[in-house]
Amino acid sequence: MGTKASLLPTVLVVGGLIRLLPLLFPLIPYQLSSVVEISTPINSYKSLQEAFYYLKHGINLYDGGINHHPPLLVVLLSYVPNFSIFYALVDVYISYSLVKLHRWYQEHNSIREKQQLVGLGDNLIAAFYLFNPLILLTCYSGSTLPLSFLFIVEALVQACIQQKGPRAVMMLSIAAYISYNPAFLIFPLLGLIHVSARKAAVNLKTPWNPIQEYIESSGIYIASLSLLFLCSFAVTAGTQFVDQCYWTVISLSKISPNIGLWWYLFTEMFEFFRTFYIGIFNIYGFIFLIPITWRLFERKDPSNIATGDSFLAFVLCFTWINYSKSYPVVGDLAQALLFLPFFYTTSLPHTRFVFVPFLVFFVALILAPIFYYCWIVLGNGNSNFFYSLNLVWGIGYALLLTNVLWGRLVKNYLNTNKVTPEKHSLIRLTQM
Amino acid sequence: MALAEAVLRKVHKLGLVPKIVRLLPLMAAAMVIASIGSLMYLGVDGQYRNVYISENALMPSQVMSYFRESEWNIVRGYREEVSKLEDEDLLVRCAVVEGWFKKLGYVTSYYDDTLYAILHAPRGDDTEAMVLTVPWTISKSDDDEFNEGAIAIAVSMARYFKRMSIWSKNIIFTFPKDAQALRDWVEAYHTTLKDTAGSIDAAIVIEYGKNGDNFEYIEVDYEGLNGQLPNLDLINTLTNIAYNEGIHTSIQGTSGEELVKNTYGTRIRTLFYGLANLVLTGLKRKSGGCEAFSGWQIQAITIRAKGTKGPADVTQFGRLIDSTFRSVNNLLEKFHQSFFFYLMLSPKNFVSIGTYLPSAVLMALVFALSSLNRLIRDPKTVENISNNISNAIILYTCVVAYSFMVGELLPKAVLSDLVSAEVVPIYGMIFFLLVQIAMPSKLRTFQAPYAEFLHAIFLFHISMLIIALLIVHFALALFIALIALPLAFLSPVADNNTFKGYLLIFLANPFTVVFTIDKYIVPDGGIAYGLLTSYTKLQCWTWPLLIWGYFPAWLGIAFTHCLTGTTDPKK
Incomplete structure (x- = not known):
């Protein structure tokens, strides 16, 4: 373990350095921000640059309908002198936070399982993030995706490691402010806060009321979101930003091809069906989050048996949101997959064919640019080609989610029935 | 799910997994045979389809072409003049032809030493065009035969086109010296050229050497670069028009008696020659020329007159071009989407992508299975x-x-x-x-x-x-x-x-x-x-x-x- 831990600084430094490539080739962000799989009009580098120009010349940020970045973000980022260095620092910080979270997760579950769980090395966890090609491409493209991820990870750090619920929900509100979709992560985050607050209360032997905890956290969440909106209103002197930054995402008013499921259906839909399906798709985006959180909630068991996994619930919800959002990119998948190595000791050993979704993603990643090229450049393919791969992409997500969830449910079963590890292989569970 | 569950239980019970693992190399070999077998099977009756016109607007052979005997002497006259140019320098040739085109009222221009002339359509909005390309020499001859007949036909057609008021797409004539020059011209057309005539829908390259007044049949090349094919409708249109003119069409170098035969042997031969030519397009020294248009959403084919004695006469070659252009001129939208991926078995038979794709998928599976076999054959491999x-x-x-x-x-x-x-x-x-x-x-x-x-x-x-x-x-x-x-x-x-x-x-x-x-x-x-x-x-x-x-x-x-x-x- 000693030698592996010492590799972590090397990984962080090398991971940071390779992110400085755009310093040598300044055109990379502009080229990558036009690739539909990597960047969308909502989070692209180009539109951010446009917003800076408006800001500098005193033009209303949302004139012309190009900019979809929230006002405070534009104002703050306009002070960033160099984006390559900035994003490199952001990514290194995220990877270090992930390392800390991974350590916490193993420790937390070691206590629950009453045995020492040895996860993967710190350097591997950092390397999974820093050297993931999809994360790298997202970083090079200069999209604002890593920024909202930064605050999501920070919310996890605050909730789990620091055990500061209020700070966690504040961080999540910032992530939601930057990109709307993470807003619904409040459900699994409340679950995590509940667990860590309970733990803290048990340790300190203080009385603790979960209802109060929920009301407080939700209140702070709504309050900080409102504050951000108020500030934005004050900065732009108008409510146009709500329409441009959030309503565009909710209503998919800026239709352009991406790797998600939305765009194709809404391209040719009759106007009078639109409202209905917009509603359906949006409800789909969050309706599964409460059941997942509820099913995997770490209940206080009188016999002290570890069932549920609130952290896994958070990760699954995050994966679901990244899958069902209206403007997804490959970076969204990569961010969801990052957490998988965490479950190396808990859920993953009980999954059945977890390599299948990876093959599916791999094939879809290879073919998507080719089919897009057939459609747009050669003209011998059409949008069906590209969309078929979006569907394949969706199958990958479905397989991944069900697999990991299944692994955890098996683990729950083995724990509640006190099956010894020797007998694990003898039991073949086919349904729960 | 219950069915999947039952199957899984059965598989587990019978211990099929280790058996399958042991059989992996055999399965890979079987897939190779299945892949080649499925390709060979495409030639069997019932596996292929007859061609049809997918885009109704094309309406091939539905109009009377007036490029008939009345044009005989004009073609001959131009041919006489063109034959005098054979030993001249390229620029001199171009100057003479340019003079003719100018006299006819065409806008002429040069890119490097490629002459091109534009007829701006009287009824069009000047946004779409068709191209008639006439290389100075014939591509598939050993001694760089002078493309005499085609140039004469092209100039006569230019004179003929000018008199018609029905064009809604512009017509461009180009005279490249070789395939490379044509490729450069196409690229320049889409990037730097000043005199242009809108996006090109279709292009025809014509080759008619010193065949004289008569030819036997036409040969069609259609392979593009990087596996691209022109829309099948364009080939169908031409084949259909040729059929109505009583001219045989040859693809993939079929000749002589084979033209009228349609047996398993001829179909498989055409299929495999087609595949080989698709791989070799762009690599061969002598190319049909139509591949120069690849990559710009242009449907392009090459038509070549073969033989000197045959039943067809030179104005019929002109009618093929005229009627094809009239058909393309009818198009209001792009060519139909489903007709870009096909393999030809004969000018009248094809297989669509859904039918032939499995053979390559099987090949991909051969390597996937072999890879899996290498991985799990010895448990030590995965452990390490x-x-x-x-x-x-x-x-x-x-x-x-x-x-x-x-x-x-x-x-x-x-x-x-x-x-x-x-x-x-x-x-x-x-x-x-x-x-x-x-x-x-x-x-x-x-x-x-x-x-x-x-x-x-x-x-x-x-x-x-x-x-x-x-x-x-x-x-x-x-x-x-x-x-x-x-x-x-x-x-x-x-x-x-x-x-x-x-x-x-x-x-x-x-x-x-x-x-x-x-x-x-x-x-x-x-x-x-x-x-x-x-x-x-x-x-x-x-x-x-x-x-x-x-x-x-x-x-x-x-x-x-x-x-x-x-x-x-x-x-």
């Missing part, structure tokens, strides 16, 4: 993955980087005349063979699990390459699968340092394949030169795909093979 993976990634990166370097440097060396293109494949064949044999036994340090793992990675790489090319370039996907086949049946341990091992690797070497094709299959076709230069000159992707796509996998397997220890390292 975590130890080997970082070394494997480094080796993989090195191999890919080396291939990129080779892929960049070799064309540069050939283009700057440092090496002759014919020597490159020979050098590549011998060099890698010698390196393998001469590898000192001290360096043969790879353990069996590591070697098996590397093999699995590189076979998976080939499988993914085939999948990537499946739709966009089916013929090349199949070709790469075939040349890589020996690797699927190579075992890093059992075949180590054996004659069989070296032979299989030698056979799969891309340089061996290029050498064989260059020397024996298409002799004096200039394939080696074409392969090495076509990416730079024509944006043909065959070289990059071969050297950046397939070569790393071959190199990886070849080197894993010669670096694997033959003796127990513990001694």
Whole structure:
């Protein structure tokens, strides 16, 4: 373990350095921000640059309908002198936070399982993030995706490691402010806060009321979101930003091809069906989050048996949101997959064919640019080609989610029935 | 789900999994046979379809073409004048033809030494165009035959077109000196040229040499670069018009009696010639010319008059062009979507992508299964993955980087005349063979699990390459699968340092394949030169795909093979 831990600084430094490539080739962000799989009009580098120009010349940020970045973000980022260095620092910080979270997760579950769980090395966890090609491409493209991820990870750090619920929900509100979709992560985050607050209360032997905890956290969440909106209103002197930054995402008013499921259906839909399906798709985006959180909630068991996994619930919800959002990119998948190595000791050993979704993603990643090229450049393919791969992409997500969830449910079963590890292989569970 | 569950339980109960694992190599071999079998089966009745016009607006042969006997003397007159130009300099020829076009009222222009003339359509909005290309020489003749008849027909057609008021698309005439000049013109048309006539919908390249007043049948070329094909409707339109004129159409070089035959043999022959030509498009020294339009959403074909005695006369050749242009002129939208992926079995029969795709998918599966077989044959391979993976990634990166370097440097060396293109494949064949044999036994340090793992990675790489090319370039996907086949049946341990091992690797070497094709299959076709230069000159992707796509996998397997220890390292 000693030698592996010492590799972590090397990984962080090398991971940071390779992110400085755009310093040598300044055109990379502009080229990558036009690739539909990597960047969308909502989070692209180009539109951010446009917003800076408006800001500098005193033009209303949302004139012309190009900019979809929230006002405070534009104002703050306009002070960033160099984006390559900035994003490199952001990514290194995220990877270090992930390392800390991974350590916490193993420790937390070691206590629950009453045995020492040895996860993967710190350097591997950092390397999974820093050297993931999809994360790298997202970083090079200069999209604002890593920024909202930064605050999501920070919310996890605050909730789990620091055990500061209020700070966690504040961080999540910032992530939601930057990109709307993470807003619904409040459900699994409340679950995590509940667990860590309970733990803290048990340790300190203080009385603790979960209802109060929920009301407080939700209140702070709504309050900080409102504050951000108020500030934005004050900065732009108008409510146009709500329409441009959030309503565009909710209503998919800026239709352009991406790797998600939305765009194709809404391209040719009759106007009078639109409202209905917009509603359906949006409800789909969050309706599964409460059941997942509820099913995997770490209940206080009188016999002290570890069932549920609130952290896994958070990760699954995050994966679901990244899958069902209206403007997804490959970076969204990569961010969801990052957490998988965490479950190396808990859920993953009980999954059945977890390599299948990876093959599916791999094939879809290879073919998507080719089919897009057939459609747009050669003209011998059409949008069906590209969309078929979006569907394949969706199958990958479905397989991944069900697999990991299944692994955890098996683990729950083995724990509640006190099956010894020797007998694990003898039991073949086919349904729960 | 209940059904899946029942099946899974049954599979588990019968212990099928280990049995299947043991049978993997056999299954791979069966899939190779199934793949080739399914291609051969395409020629059987019921597997292929009759062609039909998908876009109703085309309405081929529905109008009376007036390019008839009345134009005879005009064509002959121009031909007489054109024949005088044969020994003249290119620019002199162009000047004469330009003079004719100007007199007819055309806008003429030059790009480098390619003359082109535009007829702005009287009824159009000047946004779409059709192109009639007339190269100065015939591509498929040995002695660069002067394209005399075609130029005469083109000028007569220009005179004829000008008198008609029905055109809604502009018509462009181009006179390139060779395929390269045409390719450059097409690129310039879409990027830098000032005199343009809107987006080009369709292009026809015509070749009519010194056939005189009569010809026997027409030959049609349609292959584009990078596996692209023109919309089948365009070929169908032409075939249909030719049929109504009573002219036989030949594709893939069928001639003589075969023109009227439609048997299993002729169909399969056409199919395989078609696949081979699709792979070799852009690489051959003499090309049909229509591939110059690839990549710009232009449907292009080449029509060539064959024979001198035959029933058809020269104005009929003009009518073919006229009627085809009239059909394309009818189009209000683009060509129909479903007609871009097909294989021709005869001018009247084709197979669509859904029918022929499985054969290449099976080939991709062969490599996927072989990869899986390498991985799980010995449990030690999987157990040692975590130890080997970082070394494997480094080796993989090195191999890919080396291939990129080779892929960049070799064309540069050939283009700057440092090496002759014919020597490159020979050098590549011998060099890698010698390196393998001469590898000192001290360096043969790879353990069996590591070697098996590397093999699995590189076979998976080939499988993914085939999948990537499946739709966009089916013929090349199949070709790469075939040349890589020996690797699927190579075992890093059992075949180590054996004659069989070296032979299989030698056979799969891309340089061996290029050498064989260059020397024996298409002799004096200039394939080696074409392969090495076509990416730079024509944006043909065959070289990059071969050297950046397939070569790393071959190199990886070849080197894993010669670096694997033959003796127990513990001694």
